[in-house]
Amino acid sequence: MADKEVFDFLIVGAGCAGASGAMYATRLNLKAVMVAELPGGLITTTHLVENWPGIKSITGPDLASSLVDHALSFGVPLKNERVTEIVNANLNPPEGSQSGFIVKTAGNEYLAKTVLIATGTKHRKLGAPGEKEFENKGVSYCALCDGAFYKGKVVCVVGGGDSAAKEALVLSEHASKVYIIVRRDVLRAEPVNADRVKANGKIEVLFNTQIEEILGSDKVEKIHLKGGNEMAMDGVFMAIGHDALSALAGPLGVDLNDKKEIKINRRAETNVPGVYAAGDVTDTEFKQAITGSAEAVTAAFFAFDYIGKNKVVF
Ligand SMILES: Cc1cc2nc3c(=O)[nH]c(=O)nc-3n(C[C@H](O)[C@H](O)[C@H](O)COP(=O)(O)OP(=O)(O)OC[C@H]3O[C@@H](n4cnc5c(N)ncnc54)[C@H](O)[C@@H]3O)c2cc1C
Incomplete structure (x- = not known):
């Protein structure tokens, strides 16, 4: 594990939330990566978005690709893979330090100091x-x-x-x-x-x-x-709603509400240090592209803060 690349901020998902968080992370000099099954996410399935601030009207697919492109243009790699599991890298971190995470896909394992779960939902x-x-x-x-x-x-x-x-x-x-x-x-x-x-x-x-x-x-x-x-x-x-794709969070000990949405605070933190969540997968009531993006940007900032204050071990 010693020689493996370590990411500061690994984002699961590249929808509006994930891509926005990735873009902001690089502004904070975090070494970020997006691991996403279907880049662009749910907004690609809607025709017109007329409530994204600053743009009067844009198609869903165009908004999604502009957000993903923005993150890519800042150098964030995109791994087109499905995450199957996230586990603590060190079950007994020395006192005063925090465990990093191993993020697993079918073919790879990534090490990350912090993780943002921005996995969205599936249709009901x-x-x-x-x-x-x-x-x-x-x-x-x-x-x-x-x-x-x-x-x-x-x-x-x-x-x-x-x-x-x-x-x-x-x-x-x-x-x-x-x-x-x-x-x-x-x-x-x-x-x-x-x-x-x-x-x-x-x-x-x-x-x-x-x-x-x-x-x-x-x-x-x-x-x-x-x-x-x-x-x-x-x-x-x-068009009867969506259910949170929060299965990766439960085994990490992340608190979910009774709708299986990930509980976050105003810093987009979960109850598990180093694990953040943003967008439709969270317990935020008003779920829109802009609210998910804002949560992910907030997560990037507080992940930056966390990495500065904590020794993260693997
Ligand atoms: C018909 C319709 C119209 C809408 N219109 C608007 C609108 O006009 N304005 C507006 O603001 N919002 C609108 N919304 C809501 C908006 O689409 C969502 O709030 C937003 O897209 C959620 O973004 P997200 O990043 O949280 O999740 P998603 O867009 O769902 O992205 C989730 C990402 O996670 C990935 N992922 C999931 N599980 C895994 C895994 N295990 N491993 C790897 N990757 C994974 C997915 O592939 C995807 O990349 C609309 C929604 C619908 C259904």
Whole structure:
């Protein structure tokens, strides 16, 4: 282990949070690295972002690549790998010192004095019969990725939040009719997106409605609603939220909340010294690109502070 390269700040993930943290780390002269399965992350699946400060309108993929490029241009290496485990490098650090970390992937092990977990989320499943069977045969989780396959077709978006509204607006550019299926009696979208939905002649919101089953033969043909009604449908797009990808944190002793999100403080620190978290994987309630980026930048600063104050051993 003695000769192995040691990173100051290893970032798991290269979405908005990870890439922002990486960029800032180099400004603080930290030796940083991003290890990410899918660089760019979740924002690449949305069409337009109109709330990134300083840019009135940019596509999600363009915002993601500009953030990753910014970090790369400052010299942060990007390892396109999936992290499988993070462990303490030294289980009995001498008094007054802290253990560093070993970050494992299928083919590599990296040593790091501090770690930022910015792994984001995975989309939540509805759990209705037919959902799994028809995935990629009419059931989708990304309007930007799959919307163009539904030119002139009838589709629905399941969900009652801002993501559902935005997904419906993207789909309305392709489909002939878009239903938003909302379980409750309100669409909790950003007012600007709620107004766009209202003004869009192709979109109809169905409140107090739930899908009970998705039916078809080799692809989706109809949905069965709670209460007995059926609707002919060519595509069903899920926008019912996301679950934190926090599996790497638990074994390290990092505290999670009851939603399995990583608990952080205002310094983006977890309860484990040297382990930080940022973005959608954390217990922050308002999850946006800018909030995740800000947490990661904060983490970079306090990792810099931590490395200056602590002897880290391997
Ligand atoms: C439809 C939709 C529209 C949205 N619109 C907006 C908007 O207009 N404005 C806005 O600000 N936000 C918007 N958001 C929210 C925004 O996309 C997220 O808040 C943001 O992308 C989260 O960034 P992140 O870096 O925390 O996580 P992610 O973007 O999810 O990135 C996670 C990173 O971690 C990597 N990773 C995960 N597990 C591992 C592992 N084990 N090993 C290695 N790498 C791993 C992933 O590959 C990825 O690189 C929208 C979201 C959706 C779904």
